[in-house]
Amino acid sequence: MHLREQEYEKSHTDFFESFKSYDESGSPRRITCLKYLVLANMLMRSTINPFDSQEAKPYKDNPDIQAMTNLIGAYQNNNIKEFETILTKNRQTIMNDQFIREHIEILLRSIRTKVLIKLIKPYTKIRIQFIAEELNIKIDEVINILISCILDQSIQGKIDQVNNVLELDQQQNIQGLHRYAAITKVATQLQTVQHTIMQQFK
Numbered sequence: 499m500h501l502r503e504q505e506y507e508k509s510h511t512d513f514f515e516s517f518k519s520y521d522e523s524g525s526p527r528r529i530t531c532l533k534y535l536v537l538a539n540m541l542m543r544s545t546i547n548p549f550d551s552q553e554a555k556p557y558k559d560n561p562d563i564q565a566m567t568n569l570i571g572a573y574q575n576n577n578i579k580e581f582e583t584i585l586t587k588n589r590q591t592i593m594n595d596q597f598i599r600e601h602i603e604i605l606l607r608s609i610r611t612k613v614l615i616k617l618i619k620p621y622t623k624i625r626i627q628f629i630a631e632e633l634n635i636k637i638d639e640v641i642n643i644l645i646s647c648i649l650d651q652s653i654q655g656k657i658d659q660v661n662n663v664l665e666l667d668q669q670q671n672i673q674g675l676h677r678y679a680a681i682t683k684v685a686t687q688l689q690t691v692q693h694t695i696m697q698q699f700k
Contacts, residue, residue: 506542513538518553529562536566537598540573540605565591578613611643615652618666626662
């Protein structure tokens with residue numbers, strides 16, 4: 499329920515606790531729960547790999563988990579091509595689960611947004627067609643992501659729709675990137691503290 503309401507951190511905590519309970523009782527449901535834990539981890543944009551925990555580490559190379567293991571690796575490395583390749587090769591394994599399937603589009607948009615922000619960093623002007631080619635999506639989808647980024651101020655710039663060009667305020671974008679990095683650092687520290695506390699009370 500938390501995941502569908504986009505309460506990703508609560509979902510992550512719930513799935514981790516459920517996974518531990520199922521694991522301790524030897525229930526096969528631990529595998530499904532671990533998949534959902536990985537999903538929540540990506541949705542909350544955590545930089546901590548869930549398989550670093552003592553409980554999850556033994557399942558890292560489990561054949562039923564392998565696709566999700568590879569997926570989170572590509573996601574955390576911002577490797578969109580690898581991410582899409584893993585989805586294609588493991589479509590049956592991943593997409594057969596309706597709960598996971600419901601959130602794949604959110605993950606795709608998230609990784610595309612991260613890659614886009616990194617891609618435009620050196621430029622004051624950049625062709626939208628070039629961005630579309632790099633992200634392997636249509637121009638309309640790029641524009642949709644750009645509008646969202648401009649509205650939430652993760653990108654400082656404007657779209658020249660006549661020439662299909664993104665014009666950037668480089669100084670503002672540098673400040674924005676610094677703010678983004680600072681927020682990400684704080685979020686990572688909080689996740690680390692949460693992870694440590696959970697390990698102490700396992």
